[in-house]
Amino acid sequence: MSGFDKDWLGLRGxxxxxxxxxxxxxxxxxxxxxxxxxxxxxxxxxxxxxxxALNDRLPGAVHWGLLDHDPLLLEEAxxxxxxxxxxxxxxxxxxxxxxxxxxxxxxxxxxxxxxxCSERLCEAMADRLASTLCGLYAALNYNGIMHWSIPHALDExxxxxxxxxxxxxxxxxPALGPDATACLARLLTTRGFSVRIEESPWRxxxxxxxxxxxLLNGLRQPLLEISELSEATIEGWLGYRLWAIGEPDSxxxxxxxxxxxxxx
Ligand SMILES: C[S@@+](CC[C@H](N)C(=O)[O-])C[C@H]1O[C@@H](n2cnc3c(N)ncnc32)[C@H](O)[C@@H]1O
Numbered sequence: 001m002s003g004f005d006k007d008w009l010g011l012r013g014x015x016x017x018x019x020x021x022x023x024x025x026x027x028x029x030x031x032x033x034x035x036x037x038x039x040x041x042x043x044x045x046x047x048x049x050x051x052x053a054l055n056d057r058l059p060g061a062v063h064w065g066l067l068d069h070d071p072l073l074l075e076e077a078x079x080x081x082x083x084x085x086x087x088x089x090x091x092x093x094x095x096x097x098x099x100x101x102x103x104x105x106x107x108x109x110x111x112x113x114x115x116x117c118s119e120r121l122c123e124a125m126a127d128r129l130a131s132t133l134c135g136l137y138a139a140l141n142y143n144g145i146m147h148w149s150i151p152h153a154l155d156e157x158x159x160x161x162x163x164x165x166x167x168x169x170x171x172x173x174p175a176l177g178p179d180a181t182a183c184l185a186r187l188l189t190t191r192g193f194s195v196r197i198e199e200s201p202w203r204x205x206x207x208x209x210x211x212x213x214x215l216l217n218g219l220r221q222p223l224l225e226i227s228e229l230s231e232a233t234i235e236g237w238l239g240y241r242l243w244a245i246g247e248p249d250s251x252x253x254x255x256x257x258x259x260x261x262x263x264x
Pocket of ligand 1: 093
């Protein structure tokens with residue numbers, strides 16, 4: 001189990017879809033348009049949200065591989081997607097980058113994954129991408145910014161503490177958290193890739209109440225683990241933020257970035 005349950009991934013799916021930067025998807029489509037028998041490998045696929053967001057926007061008949069280490073998420077992805085004959089499913093632990101099945105793959109895609117990863121893993125990934133001349137579309141990596149239209153005096157401190165937690169080990173060694181996109185850009189630029197980065201924020205208002213509630217409730221444990229603020233202070237802040245969701249003109253922005261790196 002990965003700790004990412006399908007209900008949370010289902011809740012964030014529409015916000016992720018709206019947030020993805022269209023221009024990068026168009027660039028990816030243009031890059032693939034001259035190719036025949038295109039192959040994409042989506043790593044950390046969860047229930048298949050990258051496939052759902054991209055497949056209809058890419059040219060030709062793309063062959064997809066969906067890869068994750070969590071059997072339950074892979075099973076759900078297969079249940080939702082398998083009627084499409086051009087998708088294969090693969091269980092693999094990304095800590096083992098050397099045996100990642102990249103043979104014939106034109107582009108690796110990954111959504112909401114690299115902010116969980118360590119610099120060492122990104123370096124190993126960049127080496128493999130460079131040696132196979134494979135592109136990378138790395139979308140929706142958290143960039144460290146959270147902003148609420150209705151402020152609270154502790155917002156900045158809470159976001160700083162959450163960002164500290166984002167840099168702790170998420171199963172790959174010390175995580176890059178908000179530095180993931182900059183790290184990938186540096187590693188891939190130095191290996192000769194052409195790199196484009198764009199913002200892809202979640203913008204949530206009253207129409208995204210369930211996602212905002214789940215996001216706030218998901219902050220509780222990381223904030224307690226960092227243990228700089230008392231439990232009562234954290235609960236007080238969470239109570240205020242949950243109350244503010246229902247106020248007029250209330251909104252929340254969570255920053256992400258998308259990256260497209262193509263071999264030149
Ligand atoms: C935040 S979720 C994103 C899922 C999906 N890409 C999406 O956007 O909905 C991170 C994904 O990475 C997967 N993951 C975490 N650690 C992994 C590992 N060591 N090997 C393979 N996949 C892993 C999780 O199972 C989960 O599906």
